[in-house]
Amino acid sequence: MWKWEKQLIHRLEISHEIYGRYVDDIFFTSNDSIESIDQMLDQANNFHPNIKLVRQIGRSIPFLDVFIENSNGTLKTSVYHKEAAEPYVVPFGSDHPSYVFRNTVDTAITRAIRYSTTVAQFEKEIRQMKLMFLYNG
DSSP states (O other): HHHHHHHHHHHHHHOOOOEEEEEEEEEEEOSSSSHHHHHHHHHHHHHHHTTOOOOOOEEEEEETTEEEEEEEEEEEOOOOOOOTTOOOOTTTTTTTOOHHHHHHHHHHHHHHHOOSSSSSHHHHHHHHHHHHHHHTT
């Protein structure tokens, strides 16, 4: 996999594309045709029997906890919430140290700040956070 990934990164660097990887999740941008991308991913899948890449190709895509959208060549990001995810955090009335609650709020706010491309997206995420915290007491 390393050899294939090294070739991919070199190819993307030449064309000034974006590449990101976290453990076994990979994200990259490309202006190549879908056929060319499919061919490249097929080569990776044939590289080793234990390597199987699942592809998601589109103008908008979730990557980890970020939703990335290509809007006329400009990448916009926002916080991604999996459909199956419950809006649950540790209830405030539970017997946990106060720093647990503080860190939960701080982390959610930091994620909203980092991932929201626009103020409107940030405000939407803050509204969702408020509802989640109200729901959980």
